[in-house]
Amino acid sequence: MSEERTEISSLGEFGLIGHLTKNIEHQNASTILGVGDDAAVIDHFGKQTVVTTDLLIEGVHFDLMYTPLKHLGYKSVVVNLSDLYAMNATPTQIVMSLAISNRFSVEALEEFYEGVYFACEEYGVDLVGGDTTSSQKGFVISVTALGEVAPDQFVKRSTAKVNDLICVTGFLGGAYLGLLLLEREKKIFLETKGVQPDLEDRDYIVGRLLKPKARKDIIDFFEKEKIVPTAMMDISDGLSSEVLHICKQSNVGAVIYEDKLPIHPDTKEFAYKLEIDPTACALSGGEDYELLFTISQADYDKIKDALGIHVVGYVAEEKEGATILTKGGNKHQLTAQGWNAFGK
Amino acid sequence: MSEERTEISSLGEFGLIGHLTKNIEHQNASTILGVGDDAAVIDHFGKQTVVTTDLLIEGVHFDLMYTPLKHLGYKSVVVNLSDLYAMNATPTQIVMSLAISNRFSVEALEEFYEGVYFACEEYGVDLVGGDTTSSQKGFVISVTALGEVAPDQFVKRSTAKVNDLICVTGFLGGAYLGLLLLEREKKIFLETKGVQPDLEDRDYIVGRLLKPKARKDIIDFFEKEKIVPTAMMDISDGLSSEVLHICKQSNVGAVIYEDKLPIHPDTKEFAYKLEIDPTACALSGGEDYELLFTISQADYDKIKDALGIHVVGYVAEEKEGATILTKGGNKHQLTAQGWNAFGK
Numbered sequence: 001m002s003e004e005r006t007e008i009s010s011l012g013e014f015g016l017i018g019h020l021t022k023n024i025e026h027q028n029a030s031t032i033l034g035v036g037d038d039a040a041v042i043d044h045f046g047k048q049t050v051v052t053t054d055l056l057i058e059g060v061h062f063d064l065m066y067t068p069l070k071h072l073g074y075k076s077v078v079v080n081l082s083d084l085y086a087m088n089a090t091p092t093q094i095v096m097s098l099a100i101s102n103r104f105s106v107e108a109l110e111e112f113y114e115g116v117y118f119a120c121e122e123y124g125v126d127l128v129g130g131d132t133t134s135s136q137k138g139f140v141i142s143v144t145a146l147g148e149v150a151p152d153q154f155v156k157r158s159t160a161k162v163n164d165l166i167c168v169t170g171f172l173g174g175a176y177l178g179l180l181l182l183e184r185e186k187k188i189f190l191e192t193k194g195v196q197p198d199l200e201d202r203d204y205i206v207g208r209l210l211k212p213k214a215r216k217d218i219i220d221f222f223e224k225e226k227i228v229p230t231a232m233m234d235i236s237d238g239l240s241s242e243v244l245h246i247c248k249q250s251n252v253g254a255v256i257y258e259d260k261l262p263i264h265p266d267t268k269e270f271a272y273k274l275e276i277d278p279t280a281c282a283l284s285g286g287e288d289y290e291l292l293f294t295i296s297q298a299d300y301d302k303i304k305d306a307l308g309i310h311v312v313g314y315v316a317e318e319k320e321g322a323t324i325l326t327k328g329g330n331k332h333q334l335t336a337q338g339w340n341a342f343g344k
Numbered sequence: 345m346s347e348e349r350t351e352i353s354s355l356g357e358f359g360l361i362g363h364l365t366k367n368i369e370h371q372n373a374s375t376i377l378g379v380g381d382d383a384a385v386i387d388h389f390g391k392q393t394v395v396t397t398d399l400l401i402e403g404v405h406f407d408l409m410y411t412p413l414k415h416l417g418y419k420s421v422v423v424n425l426s427d428l429y430a431m432n433a434t435p436t437q438i439v440m441s442l443a444i445s446n447r448f449s450v451e452a453l454e455e456f457y458e459g460v461y462f463a464c465e466e467y468g469v470d471l472v473g474g475d476t477t478s479s480q481k482g483f484v485i486s487v488t489a490l491g492e493v494a495p496d497q498f499v500k501r502s503t504a505k506v507n508d509l510i511c512v513t514g515f516l517g518g519a520y521l522g523l524l525l526l527e528r529e530k531k532i533f534l535e536t537k538g539v540q541p542d543l544e545d546r547d548y549i550v551g552r553l554l555k556p557k558a559r560k561d562i563i564d565f566f567e568k569e570k571i572v573p574t575a576m577m578d579i580s581d582g583l584s585s586e587v588l589h590i591c592k593q594s595n596v597g598a599v600i601y602e603d604k605l606p607i608h609p610d611t612k613e614f615a616y617k618l619e620i621d622p623t624a625c626a627l628s629g630g631e632d633y634e635l636l637f638t639i640s641q642a643d644y645d646k647i648k649d650a651l652g653i654h655v656v657g658y659v660a661e662e663k664e665g666a667t668i669l670t671k672g673g674n675k676h677q678l679t680a681q682g683w684n685a686f687g688k
Binding site (some may be wrong): 097137151 | 441
């Protein structure tokens, strides 16, 4: 990061936007008109448009004490793309609004945008508009992402069927443990001046929190294998909470097997060190941005050897509720203890 | 407004969203899937999609001391629709994200959403998604609006031609004077306990600030009369600033006639009372949400008798710059003194 500090007021609102967007090159034929007018124009040429939005607030969703701005820019994009992939759609454009206080310099924003553009490049998405304004306090990021899907090929949460298989991608619980580690080190740093954070070379869990990936590869795999999940959503609030969403919206129940939950060895190891249950982290820890989906049993052969797809249970009758079968042979109700922005 | 106070935490995030969105009925065939999934699905059926976004921050863009929440909800939608009309597009959907502190009750949010739904109803727009989260301080509103336009019928800022006529809709400068009045009364109220605000029955200018309209009627008129402006944008930062945008992006100059500027009698009267120049208010006062557009001279007959359309000047060669001819016969350069979020 540069040591220079250019005040945002020296550029003005339009100068700043011009500066931060001057190198944009569109990657999608659907982007007809981008940044610089009252609105952007998009043509999905016979496909349907899928739209999602997320608001990220400093002090609620991220802590700049341990979140590099470049990673934050990257993650702000990725968490929205994850919602589009969860619809079985292909992301094509984003609009991004920022509110920033005068403690930010132009160089700090350049770093943030570096992450934004990196994500755009990686996922083939065009930044086509936004709004940049001042805030009295704190950094506010609002991203709306647009994508496309062939007519009526989108996948909802409400269409899981009894006896479908319940699958998740990747590993669960890692981002939550990354958060615990970073929060622990922040506390030590603030209490004991001069002590440098000790991240114990735990790159995996820290990376899961700060640099999540959206599962484009899974959507590509579905297309290649001609799989259409019966229901799908992304896992941002913990597996339990998301399984309950699918159950409620599909009017079904679910059985999850504890011993099938995919938990990375680094996640397990750090959980044991903190003396917490890795299963609880997988069920209730948020921000993994993996996909949860259900498929017909007839599709089992297509996914059984797929890298990074794990069958963790099955869809049951609604009256059976949503339960987890533990390694010890017990049956518990799943409860949503995921992150709740309005928890007391 | 109800006297009850229900804490947001008593509903939880998903309960709150469910409560506030339970009565949504879609008005547009293009809304395939609305609130309640990872993303919304839209099908503009052969038309192009137009997208715009705005971020409104308490203390920067609005003051809850004198802004009723219902009006704020309404205005949050309208300012985005104004950007879509400025593209010659028809608004169809919005997504809305809010960050709220715990000083807000469920009843306060209901009042805000009453204004949101009122605007949706009035302009035929569907609320199809969003994100609701907590803020540490202050109220944050992010709206992204989507609309549709027949292929390549959108109107940019960059396509004004020399000798085109420059037109504005409605009246200018009123919202700025409404702001001055409300700020004055707020100051008196804070300094002298017990003194009630005296808005002097100035409903017109106060209404211009708190309840702006988007000019759907003008876009409908263009369609009926088969007029396609050569360039267009909405007037949110004052006429000078917007004329300069069109000049810069179209590589043209402009001549504006002071005596042609449409200023409402109530605006003039209050400006004189404050001993400020109504012309300065029209040129530099923001938030009028009228349209600024250019048309070919050949279209003059179609608009010359249209209610609420005023020819205020013409497009000149780029080398002539952007100027205003005063009533006294002087010529001045137009300068952008509109609202600047990053002004010192």
